[in-house]
Amino acid sequence: MQPKNLLFVIRHSSYGLFPGREILDAILAASAYGQNIQVLFMDEGIWQIKSDQQANLIAQKSVEKNLAAFEIYEIEELFVCERSALERGISADDISVDAQWLNTASIQALLSKQDQILSF
Amino acid sequence: MIFSLAVYSSPSSTISYSAWQFAKSIQNSEHQLYRVFFYLEGVYNANQLMTPPTDELNMAKLWKELNAEKSTDLCVCVAAGIRRGVVDKAEAARHNLNAFNLAEGFEIVGLGQLLDASVKSDRLVTFG
Numbered sequence: 001m002q003p004k005n006l007l008f009v010i011r012h013s014s015y016g017l018f019p020g021r022e023i024l025d026a027i028l029a030a031s032a033y034g035q036n037i038q039v040l041f042m043d044e045g046i047w048q049i050k051s052d053q054q055a056n057l058i059a060q061k062s063v064e065k066n067l068a069a070f071e072i073y074e075i076e077e078l079f080v081c082e083r084s085a086l087e088r089g090i091s092a093d094d095i096s097v098d099a100q101w102l103n104t105a106s107i108q109a110l111l112s113k114q115d116q117i118l119s120f
Numbered sequence: 121m122i123f124s125l126a127v128y129s130s131p132s133s134t135i136s137y138s139a140w141q142f143a144k145s146i147q148n149s150e151h152q153l154y155r156v157f158f159y160l161e162g163v164y165n166a167n168q169l170m171t172p173p174t175d176e177l178n179m180a181k182l183w184k185e186l187n188a189e190k191s192t193d194l195c196v197c198v199a200a201g202i203r204r205g206v207v208d209k210a211e212a213a214r215h216n217l218n219a220f221n222l223a224e225g226f227e228i229v230g231l232g233q234l235l236d237a238s239v240k241s242d243r244l245v246t247f248g
Contacts, residue, residue, distance in 0.1 A: 004239055018128065018160045018248075022200060026159065029231035035239065116238045118126070119246040 004115040005036045010045035012120060014063045015055065020048050023120040024066035030118075031073040039070075040110065041099070042081035045120075046088055049080070051096040067097055081107060124155045124237035127162035128248025131179035136165055139247035140182050147190045155193035155237040156183070158226075162248060163206045166196045168223035180223040187225035195229040195237075196222065 008027050014020030031037055041049055048063055055062040070076070078099035085091070085101070092101065102110065111117065123146050129135035139156070146153040158165050165179045172178055187194050201207055201222075202215065208228045212220035222228060238244040 001239070006235075006238060022160055022203075025199065026231055026234060030235040033232065033235050033239070035235070116241075116244050118234070118238060118244065120128070120248075 003035045005038070005113060006030065007110065007114040007117050008037065008039045009117055009119045010039065010041050010048055011043040013044040013047035014053065015058060015060050016044070018120065019060075020063040021061060021066050023048070024063055024070075026118070026120070027075060028066070028069060028073050031075050037075055038077040038079065038110070038114075039075065040079045040081065040102075040107065042084045042107070046080065046084050046090055046095075049078075049095045049097050049099065050090065051094060064096055070097070079107075079110065121151045121242045122154050122240065123151055123243050123245065124153070124157065124241040126157050126159060126234060126237075126244060126246045126248070127165060128160040128246065130161040131165045131167075131170060131177075133161075135247050136162070136179050137177055137182075140179065140186065142245065142247070143186055143192070147186065147192070153190065153192045154241050155195055155233070156186075157195045157197070157234045157237055159197045159200050159231075159234065160248065161204075163196050163201045163204055166194070166201070166206050166223050166226040167221050169221045184223055184225040193233075193237075194226045195233050196226050197231055197234070198228045199231065201228060 053062045080099045080101050082101045127139045208222040209220045
């Protein structure tokens, strides 16, 4: 079967409604199936990749370790919604992963080439 | 068209009922519902111990009907389930728990089944 283009769209922060590590676990698990995986962080999801998270202060495990595993699992196509980051005062220096910044038009192009979108 | 649903919201959220209504509509149409995958807070939908007042929705029962009518896969992620105390008999034994609570009609599966659903379906619709 031809590999499919799957985009994970992360729109929730790490420690709010859903535990961020479970969202990232889903992406890591998906990487084992030979599909083309890309990840877009937007809206509150931007907070997942904020550097220097002090999750221990709220008795949580930081998601930074899970994010660091992306490279080992060969999940390397990461994207950040520029508008969401700007709205939250987050610049390229504030994020912990190597990601490409996309404007709205580029995000539309990214979405349109996917076979399936997995939204979290 | 083949559909699968991903449910991430708890059964007390109206989002879960929207997912169920959507699932039911697919079953009543010419389309096919391949799988409903419960993850994150969505795993609570499979808790057979939920006992809401009789004039309120019992999501575990509603999902079970869906499975009984058209044998749609109702899949609960094992890791998310164990974290939240939604386990079948085998998982309860593995973790030395003195009870299990997975409702009839549901099965415990790995996260890979979410990917399988997305690859084998024409549309994956997320509720949560």
